[in-house]
Amino acid sequence: MSVEFCGLQLAHPVLNGSGTFDVIAARRAFGDQLLRDFPFSAYVSKTITLEPRQGNPPPRLWEASAGLINSIGLPNKGLEGYLAEDLPQIVEITGAGAAEVPLITNVMGSTAEEISRLLEACDAHEQIAAIELNVSCPNVKTGLDIGSDPRQLEEVVRAVRPRTRKPLIVKLTPNTADVALCALAAQEAGADAVSLINTLRATALAPRDPTLPAGRWLGGGTGGLSGPAIRVVALAQVAAVAARVEVPVVGMGGVQSAADACDLMDVGATLVAVGTESFRDPVAAARIAEGLRAMGAA
Amino acid sequence: MSVEFCGLQLAHPVLNGSGTFDVIAARRAFGDQLLRDFPFSAYVSKTITLEPRQGNPPPRLWEASAGLINSIGLPNKGLEGYLAEDLPQIVEITGAGAAEVPLITNVMGSTAEEISRLLEACDAHEQIAAIELNVSCPNVKTGLDIGSDPRQLEEVVRAVRPRTRKPLIVKLTPNTADVALCALAAQEAGADAVSLINTLRATALAPRDPTLPAGRWLGGGTGGLSGPAIRVVALAQVAAVAARVEVPVVGMGGVQSAADACDLMDVGATLVAVGTESFRDPVAAARIAEGLRAMGAA
Amino acid sequence: MSQAPFARRLLTVTGLDELGAYRVLRVADPDGPEPEPGQFAMLSALEGWGGGEHERPLLARAFSIARRSGGESHFLLEDVGPGTQRLCELRAGDGLWALGPLGRGFAAPEGGRRAILVGGGVGIAPLAILQDQLEGPTSVLLGFRERSRAQGAALLDGARVASDDGSVGHHGLVTDLLVAELQRDPEAVVYACGPAGMLEGVRAICERGGVPAQLALEAGMACGFGACFGCVVPKRGGGYLRVCVDGPVIDAAELERVDAHAAAPIGDPPA
Amino acid sequence: MSQAPFARRLLTVTGLDELGAYRVLRVADPDGPEPEPGQFAMLSALEGWGGGEHERPLLARAFSIARRSGGESHFLLEDVGPGTQRLCELRAGDGLWALGPLGRGFAAPEGGRRAILVGGGVGIAPLAILQDQLEGPTSVLLGFRERSRAQGAALLDGARVASDDGSVGHHGLVTDLLVAELQRDPEAVVYACGPAGMLEGVRAICERGGVPAQLALEAGMACGFGACFGCVVPKRGGGYLRVCVDGPVIDAAELERVDAHAAAPIGDPPA
Numbered sequence A, B: 001m002s003v004e005f006c007g008l009q010l011a012h013p014v015l016n017g018s019g020t021f022d023v024i025a026a027r028r029a030f031g032d033q034l035l036r037d038f039p040f041s042a043y044v045s046k047t048i049t050l051e052p053r054q055g056n057p058p059p060r061l062w063e064a065s066a067g068l069i070n071s072i073g074l075p076n077k078g079l080e081g082y083l084a085e086d087l088p089q090i091v092e093i094t095g096a097g098a099a100e101v102p103l104i105t106n107v108m109g110s111t112a113e114e115i116s117r118l119l120e121a122c123d124a125h126e127q128i129a130a131i132e133l134n135v136s137c138p139n140v141k142t143g144l145d146i147g148s149d150p151r152q153l154e155e156v157v158r159a160v161r162p163r164t165r166k167p168l169i170v171k172l173t174p175n176t177a178d179v180a181l182c183a184l185a186a187q188e189a190g191a192d193a194v195s196l197i198n199t200l201r202a203t204a205l206a207p208r209d210p211t212l213p214a215g216r217w218l219g220g221g222t223g224g225l226s227g228p229a230i231r232v233v234a235l236a237q238v239a240a241v242a243a244r245v246e247v248p249v250v251g252m253g254g255v256q257s258a259a260d261a262c263d264l265m266d267v268g269a270t271l272v273a274v275g276t277e278s279f280r281d282p283v284a285a286a287r288i289a290e291g292l293r294a295m296g297a298a
Numbered sequence C, D: 001m002s003q004a005p006f007a008r009r010l011l012t013v014t015g016l017d018e019l020g021a022y023r024v025l026r027v028a029d030p031d032g033p034e035p036e037p038g039q040f041a042m043l044s045a046l047e048g049w050g051g052g053e054h055e056r057p058l059l060a061r062a063f064s065i066a067r068r069s070g071g072e073s074h075f076l077l078e079d080v081g082p083g084t085q086r087l088c089e090l091r092a093g094d095g096l097w098a099l100g101p102l103g104r105g106f107a108a109p110e111g112g113r114r115a116i117l118v119g120g121g122v123g124i125a126p127l128a129i130l131q132d133q134l135e136g137p138t139s140v141l142l143g144f145r146e147r148s149r150a151q152g153a154a155l156l157d158g159a160r161v162a163s164d165d166g167s168v169g170h171h172g173l174v175t176d177l178l179v180a181e182l183q184r185d186p187e188a189v190v191y192a193c194g195p196a197g198m199l200e201g202v203r204a205i206c207e208r209g210g211v212p213a214q215l216a217l218e219a220g221m222a223c224g225f226g227a228c229f230g231c232v233v234p235k236r237g238g239g240y241l242r243v244c245v246d247g248p249v250i251d252a253a254e255l256e257r258v259d260a261h262a263a264a265p266i267g268d269p270p271a
């Protein structure tokens, strides 16, 4: 069941999707049982940016047909705040003597320069085992632009790659014409792994209710669709990417069960991440890992 | 309720999505009641290509979470077969003395040359009121390539545009980084309208059942996702396009109810098309048109 | 072929009876068109089905009309997935959407030939209404996986049964019975419905013996009325047939072979 | 704050009682942690809920714990959408997933201040368990849209009621009662829960009078434990609070105003 990924030894193949599990808040809610029963084999932290961000105005959520649209807008304390305030608390939960899983820090920047500074800073912290570069967030213009054009993506990743010796995972955008070309570009530029899919661009209007202002529901205007609705899109994209690249693939999108995870692994994913399903069931990842074990799939 | 679209006067704003209603087969199944209760205000025929196509091997369908994946592969009799065999039968149903709705013929080709021949041939038939150019079918490589790159799309549409005086609707692919750029390109190149969304690329694996061969379920390998699961993605894409183009927009994707149709019109669609929902309820379009009327939305 | 009203109709369930491993769904439909044997309907439950509020089942499911009697339509169900499970939960008084009768049914025997009805598993359903309407003597040969399914044979009169596990009747395949029956009467015509493997056996046997055969096929269907082009099976000589409008009853001569993967699996492969 | 076991727990419904326009859902939970007043749980029905087989509701829904008694947890429900509708269909014996208790509850009054409980509509729920646990005299002021909802007042002891349509009690807003009550006792502390418009009224009144107030907020929630960052409300001085982990009970001083659009609407705005 143990699996090797970019030099990390993981107890099983199921992680969290970035931005879908806040261990600091979860510890407040669940106490130290979180540490003992930690459901993920590695912890991916929420996307951080160079400067602090408040995120989008509410409403930030809309439940769609078999899915969830979020328009969170990447709230975070910025690089400094993350390293000074969040990192120590995260490591207390994920680190030695506690859950003991590797920490993957997810970062996003709108220029190679910004990303370089993020990577360098992460590189200097030994508690960070690997870095995931988010080039795919649909809520922030720059993230989209970098990630959806293979050439630009290759350029940026090549420019930033030397700034860290840690494994670099590039999280691709699904909102692109041919995700396999983007994956190949990331690989060519030196990514150690790719992860996908992020959310599909989507939007919702306010319910036709005279007590509510009409128009866009989400404070951010548009958002990203996750959950079961995107599962078969994720399967196609992960399959297309895994068929083309040599580097390991982290597959995600609508995974709710071990069978869903197994499908992603069958088409070539090395690891599987769980996002929206953790909202329904915070220990979903443990259940899925257990199921994979029972299926003999991992 | 009557609505003007590219010079055509339509009784209401609800059409069918191409490839989701075969009037010839429906007449065999339902008889002449089809003519009397015709649910669409214009009839869009299934995509035709220059040469006949058998379509993909079965299985061609997979029911997904709140959606349907199809991998039909554009079976059709080819241009000649369509004009000689299908067109007269279609017109008997949609034409004067019968349903009396305009016929929109949907065509696809992999080169400007091919498309030109299709447009010229359609132009010569007065029974055809308008032409929809499918640059978005995810099952056929060439359709994807033309439609997902704004520059290539503009080039092709500009090249073929002079071949017909009939209104030309360009059906965009949703599998692209920025669909509004594609819509603008189509408009610049002379499209009279754009329509979207086509299906999202998706796939499925065979159920884990020892009696079935493992691997990809669909004979065509991958397919396209339609139905409720894609509704909020369609809404975002239609909104993005309608905000940028001047030409009318035909919105579709997961429409099941008048409220869904109204959402698309609220973000700027002039017409709305119904696809997968007609499979569940062949007169869904009439129900939706009726509902729009009751909501005062059309 | 009987044509369907152009709209699904909201019918009321009158009962759901156990029949061994199967259920017989009875629905009040006094005004519905008389179906031909072999025709089917696309069914979905009014509540707890599809799209608006539920995820799967989303699309309606195809079911052979198994019998018409006293203004009721009967369907034989086997619970194999979300759609059939939901239908098996229905109770008298519940609402059911039905679109149909759809498709091409069985053609009457030509030239006074005797009919042999060959059914497998839940595929026996259209043979019941066929037997109701055929004149003259018929042979009925049915195959099942095991005893609880074999109770389904009560749907027809005078059936001879084979079972995979030997728990009822002939221990073996229903096609064994067919071979023997054709030896007795090579001038018969065969009407068959069941899983793809069984139909392929029937097809090959009849081809070898030069016996005309009409096969009621199944395939995954999204619409049931020719709209989606999803339900195809390969045609002899190339190309595809749409099972919903070119079938479900197809002359065996039109097929090269019945492909197990192409046809949607049905619940109860007897072999 | 009481912490939740790290996993949703499968509980059994013991009953669903009518209370005017509302329902009281009772659930056996003898081993569950004791919640603090103001804490909530994320609930979803075992059957007919979410994702795997159904479309909406997909995510669990947040509900204040209205009472603990005899090993049971009580929830007050108003049917306003697919989730609450499904919960209102539950019957004794049905399974219910519960994650909780979650969030920060009400803090006990400081310095012997008398508590005034102000509730609106289904938002009266957390005030019931608060009243159960408060020592000393309290005033209970509740606002409802009309008579059938006002029956919900029976959940608390000695409530004074206002109704929008004047059918019960004071004809007007519950905040009218609060203004009068604060004139009598300006040294009180206010605990309030209800729709955003009412909470904003309470907040403004208390700010003007320098009265401390704790407001139990609502917001659309995907997770309930701080994972999604979806449930935010604007904080005084900029930035956002997560209602699920920074609240749902928030000191009025932390808020500039309670924004009606930001907070998820609840069923029964009394104004």
Ligand SMILES: Cc1cc2nc3c(=O)[nH]c(=O)nc-3n(C[C@H](O)[C@H](O)[C@H](O)COP(=O)(O)OP(=O)(O)OC[C@H]3O[C@@H](n4cnc5c(N)ncnc54)[C@H](O)[C@@H]3O)c2cc1C
Pocket: B061, B062, B063, B064, B207, B212, C040, C057, C061, C062, C063, C064, C065, C075, C076, C077, C078, C079, C080, C081, C082, C083, C084, C085, C122, C125, C126, C217, C218, C219, C220, C221, C248, C264, C265, C266, C267
């Ligand atoms: C003309 C015709 C007549 C029929 N008559 C009868 C009848 O009289 N009685 C009867 O019981 N059945 C009959 N069937 C079969 C019946 O339609 C199917 O069993 C039914 O559609 C299954 O639906 P389900 O939701 O229960 O199962 P599904 O989940 O649809 O599973 C059925 C089969 O489809 C495959 N499958 C699994 N998941 C999916 C998926 N997500 N998308 C697509 N395929 C999937 C699997 O191989 C599975 O075994 C008939 C079919 C046809 C075409």
Ligand SMILES: Cc1cc2nc3c(=O)[nH]c(=O)nc-3n(C[C@H](O)[C@H](O)[C@H](O)COP(=O)(O)OP(=O)(O)OC[C@H]3O[C@@H](n4cnc5c(N)ncnc54)[C@H](O)[C@@H]3O)c2cc1C
Pocket: A061, A062, A063, A064, A207, A212, D040, D057, D061, D062, D063, D064, D065, D075, D076, D077, D078, D079, D080, D081, D082, D083, D084, D085, D122, D125, D126, D217, D218, D219, D220, D221, D248, D264, D265, D266, D267
């Ligand atoms: C801490 C807390 C405590 C609560 N306590 C209680 C309680 O004790 N009792 C109680 O009855 N309720 C309580 N609520 C409110 C309850 O959680 C909501 O009423 C419930 O989530 C509604 O779910 P629904 O599926 O029934 O309705 P929904 O369909 O979710 O509709 C609820 C509202 O959300 C909006 N909405 C509509 N469609 C959507 C959509 N697709 N996606 C997102 N929003 C949409 C609409 O404005 C609608 O009025 C509480 C909420 C919170 C946060």
Ligand SMILES: Cc1cc2nc3c(=O)[nH]c(=O)nc-3n(C[C@H](O)[C@H](O)[C@H](O)COP(=O)(O)O)c2cc1C
Pocket: A016, A017, A018, A019, A020, A046, A047, A068, A070, A072, A074, A106, A134, A137, A171, A196, A197, A198, A199, A226, A227, A228, A230, A252, A253, A254, A255, A273, A274, A275, A276, A277, D228, D229, D230
């Ligand atoms: C509420 C929410 C917040 C998210 N935040 C981030 C984020 O900060 N960075 C990121 O790379 N992905 C983010 N994602 C995307 C997820 O990591 C994941 O790629 C996506 O949700 C698909 O998986 P799922 O269907 O299992 O949720 C977020 C998703 C959700 C639902």
Ligand SMILES: Cc1cc2nc3c(=O)[nH]c(=O)nc-3n(C[C@H](O)[C@H](O)[C@H](O)COP(=O)(O)O)c2cc1C
Pocket: B016, B017, B018, B019, B020, B046, B047, B068, B070, B072, B074, B106, B134, B137, B171, B196, B197, B198, B199, B226, B227, B228, B230, B252, B253, B254, B255, B273, B274, B275, B276, B277, C228, C229, C230
């Ligand atoms: C079975 C099926 C076949 C389709 N065939 C075509 C086609 O031939 N040409 C085309 O342009 N679009 C085709 N489409 C796409 C639809 O026209 C429509 O764009 C899409 O299904 C989204 O709408 P819906 O969610 O309402 O189905 C097809 C869709 C389905 C489901």
Ligand code: FES
Pocket: C220, C221, C222, C223, C224, C225, C226, C227, C228, C229, C230, C231, C232, C242, C243, C244, C245
């Ligand atoms: S089921 Fe749609 S064409 Fe046959």
Ligand code: FES
Pocket: D220, D221, D222, D223, D224, D225, D226, D227, D228, D229, D230, D231, D242, D243, D244, D245
């Ligand atoms: S509900 Fe998810 S963070 Fe509050």
